Amino acid sequence: MSFCVKCGRDCDESLDGLCIDCWLGGRKLTSLPHHVDLRVCTNCGEYEFGDRWLRRDRMVAVQDAAADALAVIRDAVPVSVSTEAVEQDPHVYGVTVRTVCDVMGYEAEDEATTIVRIKNTVCRRCSRQLGSYYEAILQIRTGSGRLSDEEREETLAMVENSVARQAVTNRSLFITKMEIVTGGVDVYLSSMSLGKSLARELADAYCAETKESPKLVGQTTDGQDMYRITYLVRLPEYHVGDVVVFQGHHCKLTRVNGNGGRVVDLSDFRERAVRRQDMSELRIYEKAADIREATVVSRSGAEIQVLDPSNYSTVDLRVPEGAEIGDTVAVVNIDDAWYYVP
Numbered sequence: 516m517s518f519c520v521k522c523g524r525d526c527d528e529s530l531d532g533l534c535i536d537c538w539l540g541g542r543k544l545t546s547l548p549h550h551v552d553l554r555v556c557t558n559c560g561e562y563e564f565g566d567r568w569l570r571r572d573r574m575v576a577v578q579d580a581a582a583d584a585l586a587v588i589r590d591a592v593p594v595s596v597s598t599e600a601v602e603q604d605p606h607v608y609g610v611t612v613r614t615v616c617d618v619m620g621y622e623a624e625d626e627a628t629t630i631v632r633i634k635n636t637v638c639r640r641c642s643r644q645l646g647s648y649y650e651a652i653l654q655i656r657t658g659s660g661r662l663s664d665e666e667r668e669e670t671l672a673m674v675e676n677s678v679a680r681q682a683v684t685n686r687s688l689f690i691t692k693m694e695i696v697t698g699g700v701d702v703y704l705s706s707m708s709l710g711k712s713l714a715r716e717l718a719d720a721y722c723a724e725t726k727e728s729p730k731l732v733g734q735t736t737d738g739q740d741m742y743r744i745t746y747l748v749r750l751p752e753y754h755v756g757d758v759v760v761f762q763g764h765h766c767k768l769t770r771v772n773g774n775g776g777r778v779v780d781l782s783d784f785r786e787r788a789v790r791r792q793d794m795s796e797l798r799i800y801e802k803a804a805d806i807r808e809a810t811v812v813s814r815s816g817a818e819i820q821v822l823d824p825s826n827y828s829t830v831d832l833r834v835p836e837g838a839e840i841g842d843t844v845a846v847v848n849i850d851d852a853w854y855y856v857p
């Protein structure tokens with residue numbers, strides 16, 4: 516037990532010889548600067564907090580900016596902070612920050628006020644985007660020399676999704692522009708690493724070949740060489756669903772990914788894996804879109820009878836065991852004979 520040197524009261528603990536009431540008496544626990552500048556990007560509407568730009572409601576941003584500027588004395592530990600903002604004009608807000616602090620086991624409250632001023636600016640990403648800044652070009656092409664509309668839409672959707680996903684954690688990533696060119700499409704990108712990751716993603720999804728070529732475009736203000744990199748992605752001509760010839764066998768291509776692909780042999784319906792390095796051996800026999808349909812007439816064991824789509828005579832087709840046979844089946848003609856396409 517000790518006593519307070521100021522009021523003489525007995526107290527369990529003393530701070531600098533004072534009881535908690537005397538110690539706190541008129542003492543400021545928290546303080547705020549006279550004003551806090553909060554920068555907002557006039558293009559994207561995001562607010563700057565430290566080295567980050569964040570999407571916030573204006574009132575929330577204003578209160579967060581004030582709370583971030585709060586200073587607390589060493590002997591006090593803030594337990595909870597609440598804020599209240601009053602708009603003085605659309606660019607000036609008065610903010611009161613109330614803080615409950617723990618001071619040597621005692622709870623004490625204090626409040627401080629400041630003025631948050633909104634400063635219009637353009638964030639780095641937006642200024643780059645508005646200035647058509649780019650570091651990489653992703654060139655999407657095909658082996659056939661012509662990128663179909665479907666291929667273009669599918670690959671661009673993949674690119675856009677991937678950029679949107681990556682931009683969640685890295686807001687400096689964006690697509691500067693997309694340009695349809697002879698033979699394909701060019702995607703201009705804000706970063707080299709983004710170009711690299713997209714090229715890899717497309718290569719894995721389509722078993723595509725990629726090539727990168729850097730180009731010196733000048734020097735930075737501090738004398739560093741500045742490069743742009745072109746990532747060429749050449750999509751193979753084959754697609755899942757096509758009938759292809761692989762090592763002399765007619766097969767349906769059933770899967771393509773970064774490790775290669777899978778095919779089903781149309782003569783025995785056995786599935787085989789194709790290694791990535793062997794994928795370039797695949798030759799297209801019939802594109803998926805050109806595969807014909809035949810009407811099923813009857814079924815007996817491992818065979819079904821269908822109408823020949825060219826002359827409507829009845830022909831036998833071998834089908835895999837347990838195959839679900841509907842009213843029509845996909846067929847392909849190889850050397851004057853029809854084959855079931857599973």
Ligand SMILES: [Zn+2]
Pocket residue numbers: 519520521522523524533534535536537538
């Ligand atoms: Zn006292």
Ligand SMILES: [Zn+2]
Pocket residue numbers: 556557558559560561637638639640641642
């Ligand atoms: Zn911005």
